[in-house]
Amino acid sequence: MSSLNQALSVALDRRQSLLAELHAQGTDCYRLFHGSQEGASGLTVDRYGPQLLVQSFHTRLERDALIDLQATVQARLERALLLVYNDRSGSNSRIDRQDSVYQAEDAALQDLVGHEGGLNYRVRGRHAGQDPLLFLDLRNARQWVRQHSAGKRVLNLFAYTCGVGLSAAAGGASEVCNLDFAEGNLAVGRENGALNPQLPPMQFIQSDYFPAIRQMAGLPVTARRAQKLPDYPRLQARQFDLVLLDPPAWAKSAFGTVDLLRDYQSLLKPALLSTAEDGVLICCNNLARVSMDDWREQVLRCASKAGRPVREWQVIQPAEDFPSMDHQPPLKTLVLQF
Structure with a gap:
């Protein structure tokens, strides 16, 4: 052998x-x-x-x-x-x-179907992107959302193919809004919704993260230095009961830069302000080089500075099929309760 x-x-x-x-x-x-x-x-x-x-x-x-x-x-x-x-x-x-x-x-x-918790998900071995259409290490977080979303207004940020949104709909959410920049990702999210016709319909917003979340948070929309402000969907300021923030490691647009290593705060603050006073914000960081302890302290400090101090927090670990010998898995997930 x-x-x-x-x-x-x-x-x-x-x-x-x-x-x-x-x-x-x-x-x-x-x-x-x-x-x-x-x-x-x-x-x-x-x-x-x-x-x-x-x-x-x-x-x-x-x-x-x-x-x-x-x-x-x-x-x-x-x-x-x-x-x-x-x-x-x-x-x-x-x-x-x-x-x-x-x-x-x-x-x-071919277009195949996989299953998680009895829900149907689109599976493609090869497609226009590199990554699989369902991130398996986020399964425990999707399960948590499903168990805590009954009657909640749910906002799924950087929604990718909307697995978290689907879990929220299955958990009885009163509203599910999926936000992602890539129409191709949201198209798969719509497929996932169609594969589960027993669930209520979800909403889909194609937009750069920064203008969308800043409008929801009641903040002005700005462009990066020396950049012209492109067109973007106009949204109303509002808050949600449960928000999930799962950004990529790095991305740049005319509106801002996603940088989990150097500037998580720019992503976090408007998400905090879009979370209801007694709501829940689940935030993720998938950089292996960032320690959970350091990142958690950064997140809690940012929440306090934004006037949204955290009442309770908990960690969601990936399941056993993603072992970590040093107990520091790359994907870090924090549940913040206000």
């Missing part, structure tokens, strides 16, 4: 009880192998419903190793899975068309 298959087998052993629990909950989307923590840095193996998504970020996985990996997973789960391998270790190397095992079967690249 190769060292990779040994590491994979150990990882699957560790997940035995978790997978049984997830399957009982109607979930078939989860991480099977978290290489950076389980013996193969830069390699991830995820299940998305009928699909097995393997991705390498440092070194391309050789053909035989990929075939062995698929066989090991299928034997353990006792089911066939459609293999998609994305090599992301170099520029333009995601898809190697020289060998059929890298190309993936046509069936594996």
Whole structure:
């Protein structure tokens, strides 16, 4: 047995009880192998419903190793899975068309459906973006939202494909508003909504974060230095009972810069002001180099300065399929209660 298959087998052993629990909950989307923590840095193996998504970020996985990996997973789960391998270790190397095992079967690249907590989510092995359409490490946060959203007005910021919004709708939210800059992301969010026709409809706003959230917070919309103010949707100032702030690590527009390392405060302050007085703000930071303790203190200090001191806070850890040997997972999630 190769060292990779040994590491994979150990990882699957560790997940035995978790997978049984997830399957009982109607979930078939989860991480099977978290290489950076389980013996193969830069390699991830995820299940998305009928699909097995393997991705390498440092070194391309050789053909035989990929075939062995698929066989090991299928034997353990006792089911066939459609293999998609994305090599992301170099520029333009995601898809190697020289060998059929890298190309993936046509069936594996179709629009598929995965499940989380009985909800249906769109799955595509390859699409216009790089990342999967559902971030698995945020599953526990989505579950928290579902359990605490009954009757709440929910704002999902940097909504991506609107998984949090879908969870809020399933939890009985009175209103769900998903905000994202990319229409392609929101289009998948609309697909997710259509895949769950039993849920009430969600709202979708395509906009740069800064003008949208600043209008909601009752703040003036400004442009970055020497930038002309582009067009943007006009929104009313208002507050929500539950707000989720899950920004990317870095992005720049004419309205401002998203920078989780140097300037989380610029993102946080208007989100705080858009949260109702007795509401909840869930904020995320996915930078591995930022420690939870330092970031939490920064967040609490910013809230106090903004006149919104936090009454209680709690941490949502990623589930066991995202192990962290130093107990400092890259994704950090704080629930702030006012």
